[in-house]
Amino acid sequence: MASLSTxxxxxxxxxxxxxxxxxxxxxxxxxxVLSRVLERACCELNPRWFPAEGEEAVIAGAFYGLRPxxxxxxxYRGPFLAYAMRGASLSRLVAQSxxxxxxxxxxxxxxxxxxxxxxxVPWVAGDLGTTIGxxxxxxxxxxxxxxxRVVVCTFGDGTTNRGDFHEALNLAAVWKxxxxxxxxxxxxxxxxxxxxxxxxxxxxxxxxxxxxxxxxLDGNDVFAIHEAMRDAVARARDGRGPTLVEARTYRLxxxxxxxxxxxxxxxxxxxxxxxxxxxxxxxxxVDAGIIDASGVESIWEEARDVVSRAVALAQAAPEPGAMxxxxxxxxxxxxxxxxQRDPRTGPPAGADAWRE
Amino acid sequence: MARMSFVEGxxxxxxxxxxxxxxxxxxxxDVGKMGGAMGGSRGLIEEFGGHRVRETPISESAMVGAAVGxxxxxxxxxxEISFGEFLPTCMSQVVLQAANLHYMTAGALTVPMVLRTRxxxxxxxxxxxxxxxxxxxxxxxxxxxxxxAADARDAMVAAIRDPNPVLFFEHMWxxxxxxxxxxxxxxxxxxxxxxxxxxxxDVTVAATGWMVHKALEAARLLxxxxxxxxxxxxxxxAPLDLDTVAASVxxxxxxxxxxxxxxxxxxxxxxxAAIAESCFYDLAAPPVxxxxxxxxxxxxxxxxxxxxxxxxxxxxxxxxxxxx
Numbered sequence: 001m002a003s004l005s006t007x008x009x010x011x012x013x014x015x016x017x018x019x020x021x022x023x024x025x026x027x028x029x030x031x032x033v034l035s036r037v038l039e040r041a042c043c044e045l046n047p048r049w050f051p052a053e054g055e056e057a058v059i060a061g062a063f064y065g066l067r068p069x070x071x072x073x074x075x076y077r078g079p080f081l082a083y084a085m086r087g088a089s090l091s092r093l094v095a096q097s098x099x100x101x102x103x104x105x106x107x108x109x110x111x112x113x114x115x116x117x118x119x120x121v122p123w124v125a126g127d128l129g130t131t132i133g134x135x136x137x138x139x140x141x142x143x144x145x146x147x148x149r150v151v152v153c154t155f156g157d158g159t160t161n162r163g164d165f166h167e168a169l170n171l172a173a174v175w176k177x178x179x180x181x182x183x184x185x186x187x188x189x190x191x192x193x194x195x196x197x198x199x200x201x202x203x204x205x206x207x208x209x210x211x212x213x214x215x216x217l218d219g220n221d222v223f224a225i226h227e228a229m230r231d232a233v234a235r236a237r238d239g240r241g242p243t244l245v246e247a248r249t250y251r252l253x254x255x256x257x258x259x260x261x262x263x264x265x266x267x268x269x270x271x272x273x274x275x276x277x278x279x280x281x282x283x284x285x286v287d288a289g290i291i292d293a294s295g296v297e298s299i300w301e302e303a304r305d306v307v308s309r310a311v312a313l314a315q316a317a318p319e320p321g322a323m324x325x326x327x328x329x330x331x332x333x334x335x336x337x338x339x340q341r342d343p344r345t346g347p348p349a350g351a352d353a354w355r356e
Numbered sequence: 357m358a359r360m361s362f363v364e365g366x367x368x369x370x371x372x373x374x375x376x377x378x379x380x381x382x383x384x385x386d387v388g389k390m391g392g393a394m395g396g397s398r399g400l401i402e403e404f405g406g407h408r409v410r411e412t413p414i415s416e417s418a419m420v421g422a423a424v425g426x427x428x429x430x431x432x433x434x435x436e437i438s439f440g441e442f443l444p445t446c447m448s449q450v451v452l453q454a455a456n457l458h459y460m461t462a463g464a465l466t467v468p469m470v471l472r473t474r475x476x477x478x479x480x481x482x483x484x485x486x487x488x489x490x491x492x493x494x495x496x497x498x499x500x501x502x503x504x505a506a507d508a509r510d511a512m513v514a515a516i517r518d519p520n521p522v523l524f525f526e527h528m529w530x531x532x533x534x535x536x537x538x539x540x541x542x543x544x545x546x547x548x549x550x551x552x553x554x555x556x557x558d559v560t561v562a563a564t565g566w567m568v569h570k571a572l573e574a575a576r577l578l579x580x581x582x583x584x585x586x587x588x589x590x591x592x593x594a595p596l597d598l599d600t601v602a603a604s605v606x607x608x609x610x611x612x613x614x615x616x617x618x619x620x621x622x623x624x625x626x627x628x629a630a631i632a633e634s635c636f637y638d639l640a641a642p643p644v645x646x647x648x649x650x651x652x653x654x655x656x657x658x659x660x661x662x663x664x665x666x667x668x669x670x671x672x673x674x675x676x677x678x679x680x
Contacts, residue, residue, distance in 0.1 A: 109461065124461065125448075133422065134421050134425040138425040138426070141425060163417065164421065332463070334519065334547060338465070338468075
């Protein structure tokens with residue numbers, strides 16, 4: 001695990017990836033490629049989509065390999081990959097992003113929410129920070145029942161300035177809750193560069209003050225992130241408490257798809273485009289002899305195919321109607337008890353087969 | 357039949373459910389060895405231990421978030437916010453997460469949690485502000501305010517068993533009042549029903565919390581004058597049981613609504629507006645609302661006494677709706 005004493009890791013020192021099997025390396029990279037293609041499709045369909053381009057390594061690395069009975073609380077930027085890796089239907093996700101009735105909430109929730117019944121903290125509000133508290137509560141539930149289930153919660157660098165971040169991390173550390181907090185540090189709170197709103201270089205540097213380990217990583221190195229996550233998740237599963245992981249990356253797009261982003265330096269954008277995590281991860285696979293050039297092309301082909309079919313299905317779906325408003329569904333019927341549901345089973349979150 | 361004070365009823369309700377259901381636990385500040393603010397959880401840590409009676413840091417937002425999350429994964433948390441004055445510090449967790457989750461997931465999730473808190477003027481005169489109306493305004497929450505020891509126990513049991521987030525407001529003046537007879541068997545508290553505490557024919561007085569008792573006292577004092585008041589304990593502030601109020605108004609033709617919270621934008625405003633809509637032609641006089649005047653709650657006793665609605669205010673209001 002990288003440590004705070006090696007902050008140069010932020011700048012892209014390649015990590016040894018011996019600890020990750022070739023199959024998992026391939027799975028991680030296929031997930032990143034899917035996210036790139038899916039995000040671009042969502043941006044084309046919805047000018048108010050929040051693009052995750054450039055941040056794919058953090059999302060894939062954070063959620064890859066989670067068990068089906070774990071809980072994932074993804075950041076609003078790029079959550080579709082987290083959902084897809086756990087079996088969400090791509091066409092329903094695209095439908096969600098464009099407000100069609102076949103999305104995951106009958107047109108009721110935000111475009112970037114996902115299938116709540118697959119073990120996610122859903123997006124039901126537009127604020128930032130409360131999902132960290134809810135994710136921490138899921139970890140409290142697992143801790144309370146003495147299970148080895150864990151929670152992975154991602155959020156932006158901007159969100160770490162919310163009081164909810166502070167309160168949740170303190171509580172999780174006091175109670176040694178099984179949760180991994182991952183800062184998807186893309187350097188921007190909408191238009192503000194992190195240097196304007198964070199007086200310290202590293203969010204992970206705050207971890208020791210909360211009484212938990214902090215790990216600062218190159219957020220464009222998917223293998224390093226996943227390796228650190230495996231350690232942090234294992235630590236949480238063993239009852240050793242929470243970890244704060246910070247993966248420093250860069251938001252290559254605007255805050256929303258049509259945001260021209262005039263507030264930032266073009267040379268920054270160019271520099272980070274050189275470090276684009278997707279081609280970098282593909283090149284790593286080729287260098288390691290896991291795939292060749294034609295393998296790279298077929299990964300892209302597969303993603304384009306599955307996404308274009310998902311887009312076609314979503315666009316053909318109807319818009320929600322007044323029926324979906326559900327006149328009296330703000331409260332659940334008394335007597336309902338959801339505890340009878342069996343824990344989910346199945347393969348860990350990965351990228352073996354995307355669901356159309 | 358047992359004799360119980362209001363606070364003993366509250367604790368008994370929690371104890372009953374904690375014995376019955378291992379998924380039920382309590383968390384809050386000072387809920388353990390200290391026995392909770394004003395004895396609100398006395399005896400629970402001795403019986404259930406620190407795992408199920410959890411002491412928390414002063415982090416209201418994290419506490420409520422923790423309750424929401426634990427509820428999402430099948431637990432039945434009770435989170436205690438020591439006083440209603442602290443609710444603004446966890447408002448986003450209540451109104452953005454707890455309230456929205458069921459509807460916004462198209463019914464996939466439920467949030468079976470209870471948020472209990474103390475409001476109203478009490479013997480220690482601290483933390484008296486009443487913010488319950490804020491929560492009645494937001495869809496997706498149940499809001500309860502019991503006024504008797506039996507309801508304190510039975511409403512707590514019903515709240516814990518309900519699949520929805522329940523805001524449970526405990527009036528501090530009632531906490532250590534007289535002990536009442538409470539049936540041994542835990543009753544079934546109807547979360548959708550107000551209670552008629554005193555049947556009457558002349559004027560309907562719909563009240564909350566401590567004001568229920570002031571309304572009953574007003575009824576007693578007015579009896580010699582031949583004025584017969586029907587007193588309704590609103591007790592389920594959301595969803596509000598307007599049917600019970602409307603049935604009463606159709607009988608009495610006169611309505612007074614009384615609460616300790618501010619009159620402006622209060623529960624009384626909702627009740628009178630709804631009754632004006634549904635029973636306009638049944639009313640013989642304009643309804644009267646009783647609530648606190650629209651300025652911050654003062655601290656010293658003389659100012660507090662002038663601020664908080666009294667038995668005399670209820671009597672005046674009853675006479676006004678009769679005179680009209």
